Amino acid sequence: MKTKRMSLRTIALSAFALLVTLPAARQASGQEAKAPYATMAPVDQYLITDRAAEIALARTAAPKSISDGAEVLVLGRDGYTTAVKGGNGFVCLVERAFAASTDFTEFWNPKNRSPICLNAAAARTHLPLEQMKAKLALSGKAKAEISQAVTSALDKKELPPPEPGAMCYMMSKQQYLNDEAKNWHPHLMWFIPGDAAKSWGADLAASPVMAANDPEERMTIMMVWVDHWSDGTPAPQAMQ
16 A cells, blocks of 8 residues: 555665655754664764674675675774775665764664665765765764765765766665664665656656655655565565
8 A cells, every 4th residue: 555655665765775854853952862862872883893794794785796896895983995896886885874864863873784885876976975974973973063064065066966877776685774674675776966756756656766855965865676685585575
């Protein structure tokens, strides 16, 4: 049913990957203090101590035919660095919750682990934003400071808008998007400048495309479910 599908979309798009600002994430300042993730946890809780394990987890974002040849980034105390050089233009990494919009209620959730594999266009034009936010978060900046820094960088064109064709794979069975969604569903995403849902026919009846406009990052994320995980095993059936 459409209501069920929209509920699942809300769960997913409030996560990670993904991603974006949703009404459920908008809390009054008095309520935010009571939220379970109102402040940043100790930095160690966001890090994966086993470097090889983080590399392997990052590669689960996409099928091996893609991820085996990709560059892989790992998260350290100062942000993301290259752990494995690639040759096919793709870049895989494990996102943390602070990849999301700053009014996401689980922005500081240290349990978030969202493997993502970006194509070359997204690596050139979306990855710099992710790297910037990770660096700011790990340096102890507050959410308001991170939001302001993103706005300033976009205004000054220090961060580029998404390039045409910028997309990513999020097909890991091991992903942990948020406390409610857990690993949710494998999907592909496209990053489109501005508010672009209508141009894709997103969210219309029987359309497989779901969209979420992210004003903070000045883009729309288009998402399409796929029917299998990156290892080829079947995924939960998409709701209509």
